[in-house]
Amino acid sequence: MTARWLRLLLLAQVSLLMLLGGALVWSGHPWAGLLLAVLGLPLGHGLFTGLHMALQAAWSVRHGVPACRGWPRWRAWLSEWWLSLRAFAWQQPWREQACPDQPFVRQGARNRTGVVLVHGHFCNRAFWTPLMRSLDAQGTPFAAVNLEPLPGDISAYGAIIESAVERLRAGTGCAPVLLAHSMGGLAARAWLAAAPANAGRVAGLITIGTPHAGAWIARFATSINASQMRPGSPWLRALQAREAGFAQPPRWCIASDCDQLVYPEDAAWLAGAERVHVRGAGHIALAFHPVTRQCLQRFLDHADACSGRADGMVA
Incomplete structure (x- = not known):
């Protein structure tokens, strides 16, 4: 069920980006329309992740709580950007059963505890x-x-x-x-x-x-x-x-x-x-x-x- 909802959400996002991109092309901005249609989804994930990173940074400063800063935060943002895109645009909507459960012990396994x-x-x-x-x-x-x-x-x-x-x-x-x-x-x-x-x-x-x-x-x-x-x-x-x-x-x-x-x-x-x-x-x-x-x-x-x-x- 979750995979179905994620597919519907993803398709709605892609449809909206294509519609907006087409509107830009129609209004005489072909390159802007093409970039929005092609890069809108990954850029959206980056912006959404960046917003959460910014909120965490602001909250930490306001409350005087130690948190990562500088390059470690930028690196974390880049990593989360990619991982979010991979998880929510590919693995979870489309590959839910790509790795089936393995509830049994196999010969030569390192561990038998599951x-x-x-x-x-x-x-x-x-x-x-x-x-x-x-x-x-x-x-x-x-x-x-x-x-x-x-x-x-x-x-x-x-x-x-x-x-x-x-x-x-x-x-x-x-x-x-x-x-x-x-x-x-x-x-x-x-x-x-x-x-x-x-x-x-x-x-x-x-x-x-x-x-x-x-x-x-x-x-x-x-x-x-x-x-x-x-x-x-x-x-x-x-x-x-x-x-x-x-x-x-x-x-x-x-x-x-x-x-x-x-x-x-x-x-x-x-x-x-x-x-x-x-x-x-x-x-x-x-x-x-x-x-x-x-x-x-x-x-x-x-x-x-x-x-x-x-x-x-x-x-």
Whole structure:
């Protein structure tokens, strides 16, 4: 469903750009019309990403909060520009099932512990395409979920996450690791807090750029899940209260000083979790940063060791 909405949005944008470009050609500005029709979409992504970067910079200055500046910010913007265009104009609308789930252990695999990949707001499973290809190449079992409906209650996504967890447990014989980006980290927390036994069904949780304390930018959105991500929202307070009564699995939080959607960086930290700071990475880039991949691999290796099974063994 999300892929369908993204395709419709993309086609509407392209149609509008073609219409405006044609109007410019008709009015005697052929080069301007051609440039708008051809470059309008990528330039639009660049401007949209740049706006978020500028908002984060202004907010940080106003509140006296440390954040990346100078060339690291420009580099983060360029990276986010490209990653945003790739994700929202190609992978997620058109390549949702290009990398199917691999919930079973294969001969020669480095790890038998699997990974449940949980995407963030306004995304689908294809967001994880680069990482899914990497996991598939090394034989690591994985399952990537689609959190739908798109504007729904974050708590309602729990059944989707639980289904992926159980598929990996059945396919590998091991409790999987939850790897969650942005809003996906809140969905994973909500599922863990839904029942005391859920913590024992996973090897751990890694959140990447997740607004555990809320996202300032969420105040400008109106969907149910966006309102739940506002700082101090009743939903966030209720989630924290539920978690207080349950044991939690090992948790790591990965955050950046250049995240243009979740700021300040402290908003991405979770009490009692291991903190991993990444310098100069934007919101999307953080999900695929080498540090993130290293953290995931360490988690998988540790989970394999704790399960009492050597790497690469097949049941």
